[in-house]
Amino acid sequence: MPAAAAASDRLAVWCGWVLVGAAALVPLLAWLGPLGFAPLMGLVGLLCLPALRITDEDRPVAVVLLAGLVWAGMASAWSVWKPDAVEESVALKLALQLPLYWAAWCAARRADPALRRLALTVLAWGLALLGVIYLVEAATGGAVYQALRAAIGDPTRPDLARKNLAQGSFAVALLWPLAAAGGIRAGWPWWLGLPMALGAWLMAFLFHSDAPVIAVGLSLLVGVLAWSFPRSAPRALAVAAAGFFLLTPAVMLGLRSLGRGMGIEVAAPESWAQRLGYWSHAVDAIAHHPFRGWGLDASRAFSPNIVLHPHNGALQAWLELGAVGAVGAALVWAFLLRRLSREGPDLAAAAGCAAAVAYLLFAAVNFGLWQEWWLALGALACVVVGMMDGVVPAPRVRPDRRTAAKSSTTAAFSG
Incomplete structure (x- = not known):
């Protein structure tokens, strides 16, 4: 075997085991x-x-991401919020995350196929087991989690335990379509997805996290649509994602006028009333610097009107990076989702669309754009789709019972 080929095989095996x-x-x-x-x-x-690596197919996404990184770095210069320490610099974190997460995505596509299948198997069974644990936690109010914390000498209050577990339900609500589809692609039964989805849904419902409750069902719906319409559904989702980032400020202005007339903000539950307030203040601030924005991570400077971030990714992009940043985010999502368009039903593409809509939902009502763990989860979702793309669907041998019975009878009498 040539030295170059041997080195390539070693890299594939290494990436697979990682x-x-x-x-x-x-x-x-x-x-x-x-x-x-x-x-x-x-x-x-x-x-x-x-x-x-950056392939020809990757180039549009890579160019937009690199341009966005440069713009974010420039925006940190005029930001009204300055970090107290170097390790708090969002620009520095993004500069490190982009190449590292891109390398992880490349590794998923470069890894040895047999090890990709093993990784998908481990992920599917692991999240299925976690789904069962979530069902137990939901039934006991987080007793297992609290017992573990107490065992390691770090006890926590029941309300904080439920809050922490509810945060984990966001991760499972995002990943369950990918893990279930990956398990199917690796040759395991579809029902592994049931405890994942049910556990995340019940945990979120009982511990009062609204978004994962919606995301579980919405992901299933979008996944079915992407399977049924493999060419048009991902493209439609790409347009919707781009529209979310481009049009949200205008939509919020209209909804604010409508909501004030109907008293929606007053009647809404406290958490949603806070969000409506954040969104209203964000729209007002965007109007002052619509092109360049207020600067990277500037959302933190608007407290108490906006606490940490607007709890809407599109508004945060406009508020901090202006129209330039919003267009960049729209292009990244459009390019990525457009790549999931297929000529025929494809499990990886359908699961990718399902996870994408959950991520967009959480971006619309929950997390900030730059939260490290949430960006990492987005990268992980891309990695799982990349692993599935390189795994040939496992054959399912289902012998005809009549043929098998006839063969057994013939063998018995011929003996």
């Missing part, structure tokens, strides 16, 4: 420490840096 190890840690992090997804994906990217 992904298997990462897949084993995903359920534990979702359950016990979702913030750990950021160092996990950073480590995967660092270990797989030799696999980093």
